[in-house]
Amino acid sequence: MELARFLHGSADARTGGQTxxxxxxxxxxxxxxFLGHRRRVFTRLxxxxxxxxxxxxxxxxxxxxxxxxxxxxAVTSTGQVLGLDPAPEVLAHARRRAAGRPHCSFADGIAEQLPGPGGEYDVVVSSLMIHHLPEDVRARAVAEMYRVLRPGGRLLLADFRPPANPAARHLVGAVTGPVMEHNPVHLLEPLVRDAGFDGIGTGDLQPWIHYVRAAKPGTRR
Ligand SMILES: C[S@@+](CC[C@H](N)C(=O)[O-])C[C@H]1O[C@@H](n2cnc3c(N)ncnc32)[C@H](O)[C@@H]1O
Structure with a gap:
């Protein structure tokens, strides 16, 4: 359906991810x-x-x-946040939105090949992104998140949890496409565990979010 293609964009030659x-x-x-709950949900994440x-x-x-x-x-102006995405149009939007916050920057990049030698971040987050990746690329992306975290660093992955009600789920599929209708969010936790993380916890935020949080083994600074 057209709205699904519009929302999910097109394949990027570097990734196979839908940008x-x-x-x-x-x-x-x-x-x-998000039915009026977007700010609350993402602040909680x-x-x-x-x-x-x-x-x-x-x-x-x-x-x-x-x-x-x-x-x-959350990190205040004493911290630093970098947003990465392969899609120039959304990065331009993000940069406009973050104007006046020099501790928040954006750059081109893909999940399966993150920049940097490794071990440079205290926290890695990713929301509604994993379902944009082909299934065979997801483990590689989570392994990269592990690599760029410091020992003791934290991971938070959040993705779309399809409604349990079949009619509502079908409606989601009709609007957003089959990937979201059948999004296997229960596979996030094993993906995170297999990458080497521990201290794993999971939960849901209404209306649509399932999250997994975890830590890279080691002592947090
Ligand atoms: C549904 S949007 C989520 C955006 C944002 N995180 C949010 O919660 O609103 C999914 C994003 O993943 C990006 N994406 C697709 N393939 C990617 C890849 N290989 N690496 C990193 N991001 C990718 C898309 O360009 C898109 O901006």
Whole structure:
């Protein structure tokens, strides 16, 4: 369906991930889709990530930067947040949105090949991104998140949890496409465990979010 293609964008030659091409439309859809709870849900995700003032944070697949900005609030101006996404149009939107917050920046990048030698972030977050990746790339992306975290660093992955009610789920599928209708969020936890994380916890935030949080073994600074 056309709206699904519009929302999920097109394949990026570097990744096979479905990248977004319409930042403003995604924003408008996101506000409606969360039924007025978007701010509350993403503020809670930022809290659950364990980010503290002064932390260095990476937001993978940041899109228009909604969670990135919540993370920037959490780390305050003493910290630093970098949002990464392969889609130039949404990055432009995110940069406009973060104007006046020098501790919040955005760059081109893909989840399966994160920049940097490794061990540079206190917290890595990623929301609604994993379902944009082909299934055979997801483990590689989570392994990269592990690599770039410091020992004791925290991971928070959040993704769309399809409604349990079959009619509601079908409606979601009709609007957003089959990937979201059948999104296997229960596979996030084993993905995180297999990458080497421990201290794993999971939960749901209404209306649509399932999250997994975890730590890289080691002592947090
Ligand atoms: C549904 S949006 C979520 C954006 C944002 N995190 C949020 O919660 O609103 C999914 C994002 O993943 C990005 N994406 C797709 N393939 C990717 C990849 N291989 N690496 C990083 N991001 C990717 C898309 O461009 C898009 O911005």
């Amino acid at each position: 977004l091409t319409h930042g403003r439309a995604y924003e408008a859809f996101g506000n409606v889709f 930022a809290e659950l990530s364990g980010a503290r003032p002064g932390d260095r944070v990476l937001d993978v697949g940041c899109g228009t930067g909604y969670l990135t900005l919540r993370m920037a609030d």
